[in-house]
Amino acid sequence: MSTEYVPESKVGKWFNDRLPLLSLAAHLKDYPTPKNLNYWWTFGGILTFCLLTQIITGIVLAMHYVAHADLAFGSVEHIMRNVNYGWLIRYIHSNGASMFFLAVYIHIFRSLFYGSYKAPREIIWITGLIIYLLMMATAFMGYVLPWGQMSFWGATVITNLFSAIPLVGESITTWLWGAYSVDNPTLNRFFSLHYLLPFLILGLVILHIWALHVPGNNNPVGIDIKKPSKDTVPFHPYITIKDIFALLMFMIIFSGFVFFAPNILGHSDNYIPANPMVTPAHIVPEWYLLPFYAILRAVPDKLGGVILMFSAIFILLILPWLDTSKVRSSVFRPIYRQFFWVLIVDVLMLGYLGAMPAEGIYLVLSRIGTTYYFLHFLVILPVVGHLEKTDPIPLSISEPVMTGSANTALARKNENI
């Protein structure tokens, strides 16, 4: 393995003895990967691509953008109209945020389906959630920068969430604003932090991958495997080529948005300059925050709504300990598998409701959806883990394929994922 790696050239050996970068490269190249990984496992690579795309386009945009309340809106229009390829770079950046979240949600639900968050992978899961939290903070602050109506009022509503905290709430919001309302100091600091956070995310991604490389990848069957063995393949070229193919497919969708519907995921009100005197009739956050927005509005109490919204995210941190089942993959969990799909429907429904006005039937459904969301994690997961009779698990990845008739059913099941 990589620890025994010795560079062939003398110079390489000299360098590697002093800084073992070549050993690291060899480790990444040979990293034994389960041979049955399906396409749901390609989103890690896609997410890395998304992060780098956002950083590169973001650095370019910062060369032309002005973080001042009087100039920000105009400078974004300047990027769109005057800067060479400015429209392209901005559309890649704004749609890139949506693509990033699309990929991260698929990545998270893949983990939920195949039990990738369970021992010994809890730290991978937790670092991933911190990345997700930082992504939301970064995306929110980035959305404020064009200083349109949605920017301004989105910032007002979200920062006001903190005013729900008893006693110190008002002081905290004033501190966040640097003024008595969302204003130029707010815009200025959001720009500073929006530039900083992606690099923190990058650092956490390195920890995330490091933590992954300790136990190695989970896989669709969810069993522990010997590494390296006939159940594994080297990362390069087997996984790299698969990741690149998936990435190309993903980039076709990405390009579809950028070139044919660049504003479809945004809100037209954000092309109106920020006006602190008028609130738009319907304030909606970006689509990727809608389920949490629906939870916030489902509660008729200010503090209660805020607490429940944050709990909806933070409950995921203790997920590895809420799920009592020893079996990782849903392929062998007939009951949990059904609840998994109900959860997907529930989250999609909450997302839809978050975009609708908070009244009538929408409000009732939001409350049902919110209740079910918490029920899933706090009651269904622990109970199903105890009561469920799981299907027999193969001894190795190769077993269902290589051995006789007894296991063909498992093999077929594996094909159907």
Place this chain on the structure above:
Amino acid sequence: MDKSEKKTNRRDFLFTASYTVGAVGLGAAIWPFVDQMNPDKSVQALATTEVDISNIEPGKSITVLWRGKPVFLKRRTPDEIAEARAVKLQELKDPQKDEERVKEGKDEWLVMLGVCTHLGCVPLADKGDYNGWFCPCHGSHYDVSGRIRKGPAPVNMEIPKYEFVDSKTIKIG
């Protein structure tokens, strides 16, 4: 045994003392970096606004910007004042008499922050179930005195500090 215990106690004291001094120093060093985010002197300097109210007809209202936030100045009709005062306090989520929300002898002038106490949107005038204001963001209804009646907002719309400089001018802040 006794000897070592004594030594440990002396060490403990030194450690604790060092940690304490270190913690105080660290806190003092961090504080400027926290406090720089609070409103600066130029923001604080804009803390008052004077408004000419001589052109406002009864029943009409104007909106002015004070500290970056809209302030509603409404000249209420006698009917509206009567309506606001007829409300029983038990019916209110945040009980407050209309008299407490205006200056004595200037009952027709309602001066309040046009900011929904839920999440900070600007409510729309003459809308909602109580003939007052309605916040379009999350559906809070306020009455003609700006008191919360229905919806997620926890308290009444805030009355800023203000005074009548003369019969035509109000100074907010």
